[in-house]
Amino acid sequence: xxxxxxxxxxxxxxTGTPVTLRCHQTENHRYMYWYRQDPGHxxxxxxxxxxxxxxxxxxVSDGYSVSRSKTEDFLLTLESATSSQTSVYFCATMKPSxxxxxxxxxxxxxxxx
Amino acid sequence: AQSVTQLGSHVSVSEGALVLLRCNYSSSVPPYLFxxxxxxxxxxxxxxxxxxxxxLVKGINGFEAEFKKSETSFHLTKPSAHMSDAAEYFCAVSDxxxxxxxYFGSGTKLNVKP
Numbered sequence: 001x002x003x004x005x006x007x008x009x010x011x012x013x014x015t016g017t018p019v020t021l022r023c024h025q026t027e028n029h030r031y032m033y034w035y036r037q038d039p040g041h042x043x044x045x046x047x048x049x050x051x052x053x054x055x056x057x058x059x060v061s062d063g064y065s066v067s068r069s070k071t072e073d074f075l076l077t078l079e080s081a082t083s084s085q086t087s088v089y090f091c092a093t094m095k096p097s098x099x100x101x102x103x104x105x106x107x108x109x110x111x112x113x
Numbered sequence: 114a115q116s117v118t119q120l121g122s123h124v125s126v127s128e129g130a131l132v133l134l135r136c137n138y139s140s141s142v143p144p145y146l147f148x149x150x151x152x153x154x155x156x157x158x159x160x161x162x163x164x165x166x167x168x169l170v171k172g173i174n175g176f177e178a179e180f181k182k183s184e185t186s187f188h189l190t191k192p193s194a195h196m197s198d199a200a201e202y203f204c205a206v207s208d209x210x211x212x213x214x215x216y217f218g219s220g221t222k223l224n225v226k227p
Contacts, residue, residue, distance in 0.1 A: 004156075033215075042203065042219040043157075090156055094215075099164035100145050100207040102215055104156035 003027050004105035006091050012111045019078040021108050023091030031094040032074040033058075033102065034066060036087040043090065049074055081112045115140045117206050119218035127226045132176075132191040134221050136204030139185060145207040146187040148178055151220075152200045160202070163187060174198070199225045 003026030013019050023032065034046040035058075045058030047066040055066050063085060067075045078085055091105040120135040138144060145164045149157040161172025168180045174197075178189045187204060201222045208214035 040219065043217045045215070099162055100215070101147070101159060101162060102205075102207075103159070104149075106156045107154075 004091055004093060004103060006089075006105040006108045008108060009106065010109045012113060013081050015082060015112055016080050019081050019110065019112075021076045021089055021091075021110070023074045023076070023105060025072050025074075025091075025093050027093065027095070027103075028071060029093035029095045029103075030071070031096070032068065033092040033094070034064070034074065034076045035090045035092060036060065037090060037107075038087050046076065046089075078110075081110075083112050086110060086112045115144065115206050115208060115214060115216050117204050117216050117218035119202075119204050119221050121221055122219065123222045123224065125224040125226060126194045128196055129193050132189070132194045132198065132223065134189040134202050134204075134223065136178075136187045136189065136218060137185055138187065138204070138206045140206055140208070142208060142210065146178075146180060147205040147207070148172065148176070148187075148189050149203045149205060149217075150174075150200050151203065157203060160189070194223075194225045196225050196227065199223055 005024045007022045033048045035043040037043050044060045046064050049055045049068040065077045089108045092102045094102045116139045118137045147162045148160040150160045151157045161170045163170050163180045171177045176191045201220045203220050204218040
């Protein structure tokens with residue numbers, strides 16, 4: 001258990017509105033990730049962070065931005081939500097000394113109508 | 114580049130039968146390998162991992178996996194399935210030297226019949 005809390009857990013929003021998902025961790029892990037999970041696609045990396053204010057793009061980053069102002073918080077923002085961004089979003093953390101093991105939060109279900 | 118292939122998006126077994134979930138990977142460097150389990154409406158939970166120690170790895174809930182370098186495989190097994198094993202299972206590969214390189218397979222849903 002890596003003490004990961006995601007909020008909100010469920011959200012319905014309208015097309016074109018901005019949405020921010022928050023990930024909070026209590027284990028002081030340096031690396032944090034945002035994934036989306038869709039049927040038939042498994043998990044796909046959106047963005048990741050390797051330290052405070054250090055972030056980079058994953059394989060499906062278009063339409064998303066992230067920020068990490070504190071070690072414990074990693075925010076994912078959908079600038080203008082689209083129906084294609086309806087998905088389950090998972091935050092994850094990793095501590096290299098644990099053999100690169102990734103620990104996941106419980107997920108945030110986002111529906112864009 | 115690395116990739117993970119899970120053969121069979123759905124596997125169905127009877128309670129008490131052997132569980133075998135297949136995972137093959139491609140990697141240019143000796144990888145770390147993982148199996149995660151996901152129960153409905155939950156996050157992914159680590160089942161077991163291989164990080165270059167013993168090739169036969171034991172995990173939680175009676176699962177184990179064997180790293181076979183010659184076959185580039187990391188298949189997950191359990192001798193006797195239980196109803197509570199019904200879930201989706203993900204194989205993943207990580208590059209030990211690149212913390213942003215963590216790749217998941219597309220998942221295998223395990224159904225356990227009474």
